[in-house]
Amino acid sequence: MNFVGGHILSIDQFERGDIERIFQVADAMKPYALRHRVTRVLEGAILGNMFFEPSTRTRVSFGSAFNLLGGNVRETTGIQVSALAKGESLYDTARVLSGYSDVICMRHPESGSVAEFAAASRVPVINGGDGSNEHPSQALLDLYTIEKELAAQNRGIDGLRIAMIGDLKYGRTVHSLCGLLALYNNIHVTLVSPVELAMPEEIVERLRQAGHQVVISQELTNAISHVDIAYSTRIQEERFQSKQEADSYRGRFRLNQAIYTQFCEPNTVIMHPLPRDSRADANELDSDLNQNPNLAIFRQTDNGVLVRMALFALVLDVVDQVDKHSHPVTWHHNRGV
């Protein structure tokens, strides 16, 4: 695809070469994200960070990525404070807001809303999540993290063995990640979920038609015993038809250090799209994994900044100018040393 001046709405836009281009640019952003250098390449540019649904993490990540390129951020943080609430169409909102900024990141609770908005926008739009539909920068940062974690073991994405665990029915991040993996070769995917929260059939088919091997399971320990990546997701109790149903699964998909030690290969990387529910009865990743060097969940969020910087640099066509407008950081920092 031609990134310059374009929208980033769906992972379906990308071919493998596009993803490799994004990751190459993300790599080049590292000195800036690690605060070794400062770039002012987007000095004077404005990001419209339009979150019509609350999300501190994704909103701040996009905003910081734009600041790291030297740009300014104007933002909104909830639909209740918006003209949308007075019956304004997405067309009008897009025509107006695109007059206030150079690029827009938008989150909105309704599926398809961001694409509708982008069609009327006069500036590039990046989808920051539209309901259960798409959240392409999350899928990209997940795949970028997989690539980096495997590269540390001198391997590439082709041939990856991954287990996806938890709510595979409603979790848009695992759907999108499967869509990206379909572009690669010889992936082994193990899907572990309650029956009610199984991966949609069309996604399983897409993987199989791409030549990948897909195994479906309800048993955590077998599934994670021979994988490079264990990708856990949140199971929300309200997804089940009854409390009894929910209780029957309680704890069955929970990964902790003891289970990891007993069942996983020593280099298995643990991922999660976050937030991770750390309350006692959550079905997710135990906090006793926090000291495990293979817990990659915070490397994921760090990588999110790199990927989002790359998307901004690509759509605004400044990739080749980033270094030219840069200088060393002069304040104290202790990251990446």
Next chain:
Amino acid sequence: MNFVGGHILSIDQFERGDIERIFQVADAMKPYALRHRVTRVLEGAILGNMFFEPSTRTRVSFGSAFNLLGGNVRETTGIQVSALAKGESLYDTARVLSGYSDVICMRHPESGSVAEFAAASRVPVINGGDGSNEHPSQALLDLYTIEKELAAQNRGIDGLRIAMIGDLKYGRTVHSLCGLLALYNNIHVTLVSPVELAMPEEIVERLRQAGHQVVISQELTNAISHVDIAYSTRIQEERFQSKQEADSYRGRFRLNQAIYTQFCEPNTVIMHPLPRDSRADANELDSDLNQNPNLAIFRQTDNGVLVRMALFALVLDVVDQVDKHSHPVTWHHNRGV
């Protein structure tokens, strides 16, 4: 008036020469708003964008205008998160907040509140809307748009024929626009509204005493048939005493492409202060007008950025320095080409 260091609280501050000065500066802001050039003239300056009532559109417009001049923006977006809710006086709020910024834009739900705030502020204050009272930057962007639209037809504001349509009783934008038009010569104003929502008598008088011709009507099609500008506003159902009353007017002030083609002169410009209610039963501008080149509603919001940049440049006295601190944009843009 002397703009430097002063407040912008009401359209009553302005004489015709002041408006011409604002519009001249707004014109000079165009290369920056269109992203041909970047200026850093207000680098290091801080706008306190204090919205004690939600308004995404106006808030972001002011913030972007300040960013486009190189300044930073600190903001607040609702009265519930404010010390005002704990009984703090506007005097105290103004004394405190004016210590945090170089200029303040304030919106507040109560009439007169912004002037009271400005009296205690140590920095210039721009009224971003105080209840049903004033919203001077909206009136200025409306008149600036009228000027630009007529200039494209090689005409000036003097001699303008304008229809104002909808809720003329509560709509502060049409009140303020009438106030500005009173400064010009030989204006023909047609006022079209339900009887209950008629233009207040003192505003009609002000126009007539300025020598303008005012016609009052309840019939849309006649009113718009010989005008340069058809300025539509929103009718909120809750303004009527009964649902019956509201229903009796439903659709009577709605402008769509068919009515436009049948009744309007070919160059009649359509304006609206936005947001436009695009729900099916709204009494406003149909979306089938979106392709009409004379629909100026998004040129209005674009012009709002220019006018707000001009106000900031004037009160902070940097008009003559804007170009000196500028350089070409190096990122991709496709506006204004």
Next chain:
Amino acid sequence: MNFVGGHILSIDQFERGDIERIFQVADAMKPYALRHRVTRVLEGAILGNMFFEPSTRTRVSFGSAFNLLGGNVRETTGIQVSALAKGESLYDTARVLSGYSDVICMRHPESGSVAEFAAASRVPVINGGDGSNEHPSQALLDLYTIEKELAAQNRGIDGLRIAMIGDLKYGRTVHSLCGLLALYNNIHVTLVSPVELAMPEEIVERLRQAGHQVVISQELTNAISHVDIAYSTRIQEERFQSKQEADSYRGRFRLNQAIYTQFCEPNTVIMHPLPRDSRADANELDSDLNQNPNLAIFRQTDNGVLVRMALFALVLDVVDQVDKHSHPVTWHHNRGV
């Protein structure tokens, strides 16, 4: 203490030399806060201004302080829009958010939360208030103000005579201020409050063990008659067990110009942590004191910007570079002249 790369969580971190260092840096920030000069020393740096509890005043003060040093601000303004609401631990929130910024200012409703957050953060954290526990920058700006006000009378903090008035039980600002005063010599403290809202015994003890003189009183007029500083705080009616109880104290701790003239020495300085309740039945500082030159409440908030700039400059180790990256202001300003 070594400020570079460290957290600012509690006044208990400071020795007298640390405070003198902070105040010395705050003094050096004055040309920038008064807009005589602009510095870009933190250009490219990002403050994560994380307010998980609403506070316009403190949030904007921290944000403006960071902007005045040339940095960018990303922020959040309420816990309801946060992953914390979905069961995320402070550990996770800290690991994630510290990947998005160079320094974090955090406010949170729970005591101890900011220290817990800081333990997991990869960047310096400044406590912006954690429940009833600590608000160290408020204590520092209060003491800085006392120093400046006394310096205008050619005196230092040692030997200070201060009355603290109002809710001394729940008011964290007076607790923290007492903690700082304990580091100085020969302080005379008079504590005036309803019996139910008396200063906690351990704080009184701390002052006495530091060799200071503490007098406890329920009578305002005596207490303020021989002091350098009258520090008033808010009494919230809901702190009392009954309305009768509350009524019995109504007006007894209220300071106005008549009382000031009759009982105070001519140079007694009036302070308050703000917001001041200006409703008719409030028990605080009357607005007829607004013209009294010894009312220092807005000098306090102005000083807050200086102190917060100093904290940022110290933890990011740019104190010696501030002037090097500076230039004169070119826009209109009328402060500090």
